[in-house]
Amino acid sequence: MVTETSIEFNPFMDRKAFDETKEGVKGLVDAKITQVPRIFHVPQDSLTGKKPSVSDLKIPTIDFASVDLDTASREAIVEKVKYAAEKWGSFQVINHGVPLKVLEEIKDGVRRFHEEDPEVMKQYFSRDLVNKNFVYYSNFDLYSSSTSVNWRDTFTCYIAPDPPTPEELPVTCRDAMFEYSKHLMSLGGLLFELLSEALGLKPETLKSKECLKTLLMICHYYPPCPQPDLTLGISKHSDDSFLTVLLQDNIGGLQILHQDSWVDVSPFPGALIINIGDFLQLITNDKFVSVEHRVLANRQGPRISVASFFSSSKHHHSTVYGPMKELLSEENPPKYRDITIKEYTEGYFEKGLDGTSHLLNFRI
Numbered sequence: 001m002v003t004e005t006s007i008e009f010n011p012f013m014d015r016k017a018f019d020e021t022k023e024g025v026k027g028l029v030d031a032k033i034t035q036v037p038r039i040f041h042v043p044q045d046s047l048t049g050k051k052p053s054v055s056d057l058k059i060p061t062i063d064f065a066s067v068d069l070d071t072a073s074r075e076a077i078v079e080k081v082k083y084a085a086e087k088w089g090s091f092q093v094i095n096h097g098v099p100l101k102v103l104e105e106i107k108d109g110v111r112r113f114h115e116e117d118p119e120v121m122k123q124y125f126s127r128d129l130v131n132k133n134f135v136y137y138s139n140f141d142l143y144s145s146s147t148s149v150n151w152r153d154t155f156t157c158y159i160a161p162d163p164p165t166p167e168e169l170p171v172t173c174r175d176a177m178f179e180y181s182k183h184l185m186s187l188g189g190l191l192f193e194l195l196s197e198a199l200g201l202k203p204e205t206l207k208s209k210e211c212l213k214t215l216l217m218i219c220h221y222y223p224p225c226p227q228p229d230l231t232l233g234i235s236k237h238s239d240d241s242f243l244t245v246l247l248q249d250n251i252g253g254l255q256i257l258h259q260d261s262w263v264d265v266s267p268f269p270g271a272l273i274i275n276i277g278d279f280l281q282l283i284t285n286d287k288f289v290s291v292e293h294r295v296l297a298n299r300q301g302p303r304i305s306v307a308s309f310f311s312s313s314k315h316h317h318s319t320v321y322g323p324m325k326e327l328l329s330e331e332n333p334p335k336y337r338d339i340t341i342k343e344y345t346e347g348y349f350e351k352g353l354d355g356t357s358h359l360l361n362f363r364i
């Protein structure tokens, strides 16, 4: 029997009501709520535990300053990239070639967009990530089976292979996005070269498999949270990308799962975090591992971050991917079946960030 109470507490209805405000989590904070609504609550035991036994454990930091200096310097960097991609699935890069000013401007641009008059933001509000280049929304997986709604708002923009026209981007962040994405494409190129070399292959290998073809910029705004112990900024997940270049501001809260412990990725001015995504784990047949990560909610904020995904797309990629033939042998047979990125991404969206691995579904 459906009682009035069960309708009132029907989580789907609650999510829909939240969605229909089109003002995201920031709208709740602007309305001065003091309690986190129930749809945002995570299961009680999911925030505690899995703390690292060594609390100063850190992801590897790699300095790219001498990458083009000479063969020995490059080989030393490739060795570090190899170690990080195999053992951590994540590393932090300094002297990556993206000017500090460009990093500051993109963070400012993201913040300006999210702090714009809500009526202007609403013009961009949409869940159609397939047909639109630029969309603003809160929680891409709001209507999926994800266990709880995250304390975060987002806008996303496809940059490559078909760049948006200037008119498609809001003025608040237009110039900053074009400028930052230009640098991202060259950093992405370098990263795929180094990763190819780390696999013992020619520098161009991963690029020739179109790993650099699609760039999706995902720009997050995590408003301050009145009860940070009840919810998460982003639930545990690994990225549906080959590689993600992550820029975070100085608030903190990002954690990666390493050897079954949560390790803080503390803000490091000027650094960019590189995360191996599920597709790279798949095509390297588990040689490189995608990293699980999450973001805690915080009383302080807003926290701004920009996650740039190479490649993630539901529409551009019909290429079939499977473990790379170059890496397979009798002792190392394929661990995954062939897939298209479209197939992978659609399933990832349907499932939402429910804490489980989507990659496992494709294991042979």
Ligand SMILES: O=C(O)CCC(=O)C(=O)O
Pocket: 218, 220, 234, 239, 246, 248, 254, 293, 295, 305, 306, 307
């Ligand atoms: O905000 C962050 O630091 C992480 C964002 C993230 O993991 C994602 O967009 O996939």
Ligand SMILES: [Fe+2]
Pocket: 237, 238, 239, 293, 307
């Ligand atoms: Fe992520």
